[in-house]
Amino acid sequence: MRLLTTILTVFLLALLPLAGAAQTTPSTTTPSETAPAAAQPGAGTPSGTAIPDYAAWNARADAIEAELEQPDITVERLDALRSEIVAFRTQFQDARNVNGPRIDSIRAQLDALGAPPEDPSTEAPEVAERRATLSAELATLQAPRVNAQEAFSRADALVRRIDTILRARQASTLMAVEPYPWNPANWLVAVSSLVDASTLVVQEFNNTLGSQLRLRQLRENLPVIIGLLAFGGFVLLRGRAWIEGFVLGLRSGRFGNRALNNSPKGQRLLGLILSVSQVIVPSLAVIALYIAANTSAMLGERGSELAVAIATAGIVYFIARWIGLWLFPSAGNLYSPLLLTEGQRTQGRVLVNLLGFFVGLHGIMLAAIGDDRAIPAAASVVAFPVIVLTAIALFRLGQLFIQHAKANAASEQDTAFKDRAIGLVGRAALMIALAAPVLAALGYRNAAEALIYPTLHSLVLFAVLLLLLRMLEDIYDLATKRPDDAPEPLLPALLGFVLAIASLPLFALIWGVRGTELSEFFSLLLEGFQIGETRIAPSALLVLILVFAIGYYVTRLLQGALGSAVLPKTKIDKGGQKAIISGTGYVGIFIAALIAISTAGIDLSGLAIVAGALSVGIGFGLQTIVSNFISGLILLIERPIAEGDWIEVGANMGVVKSISVRSTTIETFDRTDVIVPNTDLIAGSVTNWTRQNMTGRVIIPVGVAYGSDTRRVQQILQEIGDAQPLALLDPPPTVLFMDFGADALMFELRMIVSDVNFGMPVRTEIRHQIAERFAEEGIEIPFAQRDIWLRNPEVLRPDHTPEPKPVRRDDAQHLGQMRRDEIVSDSSDGSGDGGADGR
Template identity: 45%
Template sequence: MRRLALLAVLLALLTGGPAAWAQDGPDYEAWARIAEQAETVTERGRASDEAMEALRGQLADWREQFLTAEGRNSDRIATLRSQIAALGPAPDVAAGAAPESEDVAARRTELNDQLARLRAPVIAAEEAYLRADGLIREIDSLIRERRTDRLLELGPTPLDPRLWGEAGKAIAGTVSALYDEAIRSWQSPTGHVKFLSNLPIIAVSLVLGLVLIFRSRIWMRRLVRRMRDATRRGSGVWRLVVSLGQIVLPLGGLLLLVKATELTGMIGPHASPLIDGLPVWGATVLLVWWLGDEVFSRADDVATVPLEPARRIEARVHVGILALGLAAHDLVVKLGGSERYSDEVLTVLDFPVLVLVGVSLFRLGLILSSRPAPAESDEDGSLSYARRLLWFIGRAAMVIGVVGPAMVAVGYGQAGLALVYPAVGSLILLGVLSVLQRLIFDVYYLVTGERDHEQGGLIPVLAGFVLILAALPVMALIWGARTADLTEIWARFREGYSFGETRVSPGDFLTFVLVFVIGYMATRLLQGGLRNSVLPKTTIDPGGQTALLSGIGYVGIFVSALIAITSAGIDLTALGYVAGALSVGIGFGLQNIVSNFVSGIILLIERPISKGDWIAVGGQMGYVRDISVRSTRIETFDRTDVIVPNSDLISGTVTNYTRGNTIGRVIAPVGVAYGTDTKKVERILQEIAAAQPMVLANPPPNVVFRGFGADSLDFEIRAILRDVNWSLKVHSDINHDIARRFAEEGIEIPFAQRDVWLRNPEALRVPAEPVGEAPAPAEEKPEEEPKA
């Protein structure tokens, strides 16, 4: 009776499902009946997981319809609310306020009635949505509790010798049934005739299938080796495509063998499930073998996991064992289902396979977490990120390889199986990702021609990131997540997030991004057109053109953001409250940035400096190369870039040598020896200054006799240049001419001299002999010369 009741509920769900829509919205009467039936099923909690999943799917469809119905008449409702807001708040007559006019009151009542009528279906959809969502949550919770209970259930242990005999009898019975089916089919007249009539096709299929199975992989490996040795552009992509033949050709041979077996006519009910599963098991083994050959390839430039050659060989062996273990596990499960084996028999049959898989998983994890080569470490000796990730994966595989079989051995069979085989599937998925990542690099090299595909570019790195994101749902399914869990996450994502009375969905976000990108591109196109076509034909100086283009860019980006927010339906009121609350804290934390930003706006408007000006600020001197809203880039005469905050240019002292024009003065000092004719020196210097082509004739250059120095008579040439940027060159040319003319005229350019005079020379005398030492011999007096 219980099963009949469940079937009746499912039939009602299928016949009265969400397809029954009225023109004005969902059929709430049908929904009420289904909701009541679903509540009854969840309260009893006796339905199977399959029935629960079917029920959940129906409720999810209804919830999707209610979510769509919540958005009905949204534009008209927003218009009515705006009209009511335009009338202002209703006066509080009880508080003594004057009543509003009859026309305004009647209009307010009419608008409120219209709003209530339009809001009624929306409120009904919201209520139904919450009810459907609650039922879905109850079903998910019930299913998760059941799965948790099964994982923690203590079952039979495969180490119990009493179960071995039962497992042996079950296998013997299956083998006997397969043998009897084959004999009966052979002995039957129709089966014998069918076999003989199909014998040529069977023989050809058998021979061709065996050749493809045992020889095609060798042929493809030779071809792949030749393509790998070729250094042509794109060889990595074509090599990978050709290597897929190691899967396709042997699998084709296996299909031929299956076809030949079916043509014999000896396949009965017991052998049919096994024959049907052969292609799946073969494809699994071939795919994992091929993946192991790619990830742990013999060629260093092909292997995606950097290991020593000997370790790569061992890793390929264990990958092949894992492939056979997966196929054997699926064979046991399918055999147990078709032959109706008990849980004890399945546990005993699957335990040797599980142990073999656990040992290979442990060894493979040991290989992955082995000590790396010095080339795989960073400069400071620490492991690279990829190597640390491999170490973590290897350690996890080692732990699972030991813990999983141990849990099955003590009786927690479901938990052990849910640990080991998902771990193998995760390693396979990671291998597929590494091969696909290498393929992306090879394709990038094929398209761009850049050989540094280890570094790659932004595009292959982003593509690898997208691969990782796409693999997350697959990884979740491998570890036991339900498809309904993933669809629920997607439904929540599509539902969006609420900010006050505004709900932002992924569609709104995409609308915002699309509109903003269009506005941004339009702004850049306008800037490019003005920069290349319009502004060069005007009389605006380059600094003004830069300021105008920058202002158009900022205004365009701001307007694009406003239009994008409005198009996405985001209410700026709530964001305004948040921005106001955060403005105080942000103001204190970002006051320097804001100061530089405002200073940049002032620089672009007032333009005290422009691009290309020669300025000096804060001890730095150079040419202005770029002015942004936060800082200004100055290129010094040493060809180094100095980033100066804009606030320093506004609040500090700035010397602009070329503001408005390039006229400037050069001063060339020179000294002559004392005793030189000063008028002659002045005349020579005047001639030298006037001979310089960059010196202006009006005003004429001037020679100044500055004074009497410590070592020389000091003169200066002061001249106005038509381009101050050439001041150093002109100064150097003047010095060369001075040295040449003074040498011709015999005028000396002195250098500094100093006379040293000792005030106390007696301080340099030798001190007296110390007491106690023998006196020095007396000096002999020189003989006096005879007087004349």
């Protein structure tokens, strides 16, 4: 609330000259006027860097330390001292790098001389003298840097001490216990404070009525006052409703603008952008009314404070109203970032408006009783009911956020990070809404205010981030003409992530982090971190990325030029051209990385020990990848295979599609890609059908029936082979009588074709010609035949009667024994009739 009040006050004071009011500007002093001369970066040295006065700094530091020991030092004084010390520290930080190039040069010269021997007498006199001279000069050049480092350390320690004191003050303020607001004795104090404040405002107004100077100023500024009042009143009463209706109609597509209707996304984007006018225009009206009241010169000191609080409350209310219309749109056809029903959206708009009203009311109530000058009991009683009402509205708003998270989880939509964040915000709002009234009831009003009102400000910032994210998506869709059913693009998501990261300092300011602490954090961040003798800073990283990107782009341009303009004009085959282009890319990227590291000033020598220690473990863990990488380089340099070659590796056969440093892609004749590690191509057996030339042998076996004229068969096959246009004349096609087969006489037609890639079509065509010529010549192409011999064919006749099989003696005895066993088994039946069977 105080932050909004300060911003509004500065803005209004800047606008007061436009209204013709005479304003007085307080005199300000810059840190350079209050800091001693030692803190001024002066000239007078060739390098442009002043030599700090360390004696004056030490004296000033002693005085600051003594002042910090005083228990009644104010926060404003602490801030002033901190700014002064930071100016000193910046100067010492610059002085730490003085004589840097000369020191590096001397160190390089000492390194060139080598390490001093153990026995100095063994060293050459001129070398020893040169070493001593350089060492003395190095010590002289390093002395200012040592002094600057000592002064920098003391200044930095003082800054940290002041930060610790300020944080302790802030914590003690938050944990300060005020009188209980529910104690009836404190109610009388609050009522008395309100009555006194009202009496003071009325008294100030009566005093201004009796002042002739104030009345004359009122008469002089009356036209301006009337104009401001007319503008502010008209905008608040009529203009605001017109603007909201216009934006609503634009977002819902009710207007007949053909250019907009032809682009719904553009219309929606324009509506989102113009929706900001729902805040700007009413806020200008509120500011106009405030300027009119302040220009009238009829407000006293307390009246001016109350007017600022009322103007701030009006602006806060209109911001809340705009956020409510964005998060919970009134029309069902408008885009809503929350999955809620129409009734829930209506409830959300009411809750957001109430929150804006309660925040403004809180500021007005505290301004009415004097804010910081108010009695603690009165401030506790006045603020408690507003805090409770605000917490109730915040609790209900958090429930709506949770309802959105549940609806999103129950729907078929993917749960994005935004939806998870909305659910987390809702749960956090519930906990804070429960904790703030309890703290206020226990007398911790400052803690309750520091908990609930930053939460509301964070919700506003979160809603603005959602709006900006939606605008980025719409802008991307318009620029790329992306259809609605297309997958979510990556670029808007990355921009949203960057936007969320950039908003973190604003969230930190909202939650009480001081601006000086943020500047300190960014200073440390920009300073970087130390690894051995190497300092890595964000600026160096940016230079590294920029230079490498330029080198990478130049490498790609060079590859494109080689592939399109240079190599096609040479006699190098296609595979060699691809190898040269790939090798150029690898070498160019490696050189770009080296140049980027060198340009950024990153010294990798300090990482040599760490790299050596890690190389052993990396070697064992990545030995397969390294082996494939080296094999890929060998393939690119030696080129046993090239892109477009027809190769056979194990059970895989196909055409080489691409060769990378780790693997090679083979496209089989089934149009599938097989990824083969490069190690298999180097260490294993590979058949390359088309490496040296495109010629290859084609063999067509054929069999003829026994009894055929073998000479005629050979002549026919020879004629067919000689007539094949792809067959080479040297060596010519040949026909061989191979064998006497089980079913046929076996011949082979062998020929060398000029392009082995056409081997299958040649075989097909020759087989067609063989079948045609053999049919014309009456030569039979046999098929497999077998003779089946039946041992007893008479059993297949229908009138066949099988002869009885003679019974052998042993079989008859066995049959008789079986009969007796059956009789005994039947007679032993337990039915009781066994005796009758013996008749």
